[in-house]
Amino acid sequence: MSIIKSIFVVFFMLFTFSCSKKKVDSPLINNDLQNGILVLNEGLFNLNNASLSWIDKNSGGVNSTIFEDKSSRQLGDTGNDMLRYGSKIYIVVNVSSTVEILDANSLKSIKQIAMVNNGMAKQPRNCIAHNGKVYISCFDGYIDVIDTASLLLEKRIKVGTNPENLLIKNDLLLVSNSGGLNGPLMDSTISVIDILQHKEIKKIVVGTNPGKLVCGANDEFYVIARGNYQTIPSRLKKVSLTDEKVIKMFDYNITCIEPFEADYLITQANLSNISLFSSKEEVIINSNFINTTNLKTVYKVLYIQKQKRIVVLDANNYVNTGYIFEYNQSGELLNKYHVGLNPNTVIYYE
Secondary structure: HHHHHHHHHHHHHHHHHHHOOOOOOOOOOOOOOOOOEEEEOOOOOOOOOOOOEEEEEOOOOOEOHHHHHHOOOOOOOEEEEEEEEEEEEEEEEEOOOOEEEOOOOOOOOEEEEEOOOOOOEEEEEEEEEEEEEEEEOOOOOOEEEEOOOOOOOEEEEEEEOEEEEEEEEEEEEEEEEEHHHOOOOOOOOOEEOOOOOOOEEEEOOOOEEEEEEOOOOOOOOEEOOOOOOOOOOOEEEEOOOOOEEEEEOOOOEEEEEEEEEEEEEEEOOOOEEEEEEOOOOOEEEEEEEEEOOOOOOOEEEEEEEOOEEEEEEEOOOOEEEEEEEEEEOOOEEEEEEEEEEEEEEEEEEE
């Protein structure tokens, strides 16, 4: 959750708190986790109401209390990220400063890791897995390395200010250092970590408040430099690892980019659509690939390559329970599901 969004939500809640009390229907759903979608819902900042929703694709039913049902407790405050790696699911809970590790088959908690250093919350943000390790960006300026066999913290790697998004490319771990808590003096760098040595080897300057990272061709990657939300606009930039610099900037006020087969899906501020961006031509080739006029708040766009599904997460003005919209590769709507507060990411089960 961005700092700007957090401030907005806390202010808006003073007037519409009753909206957050709306309960999602939770029908009894078969416990064999097959042919469904697990959804991480952030919840509302400082209200300790992050949650998981289980979507049963056979029945269309949704259970948004499945974590509480399995664990007899709350997930925590502000669920920022989630991934499945092997037989486990890792959930990053930012404000509670924990990492919740679940058995992927039963969704029962295996371990909860307190993300605290010398009595101070690390404020974990995002996670990625590679070669038996889970890497977690922490707002205290480090990447934590967790071994997936022992579930122990192996190392902390010093990076830049308030690191967020993570990308693995060519045996390198790329980290966007946002500096999001230090506005207006935000960071502008990408840390490059040798993933074999677990050591930062360089920083690349890309622009104010870098966020989402996606792979490009050869030694290149794309980053959204989000600006300062006022005088510096958000821009998509292409970066060369070899040249260690930005080699191209695109004049889009971009909010999201997601790899989509050989191309990318992008969203832009104040536009009610999802566009198709050509990786070969590096231009928008379809500005209305998915029309999102009927959605309230497009929070994220995901492409689940194995299932060939585009998933659009609608935060529904941030203070109401949200929705998952599922599309095919042609941008045609297939399904809509009512889930929890501020849906953040999904995991598909076959």
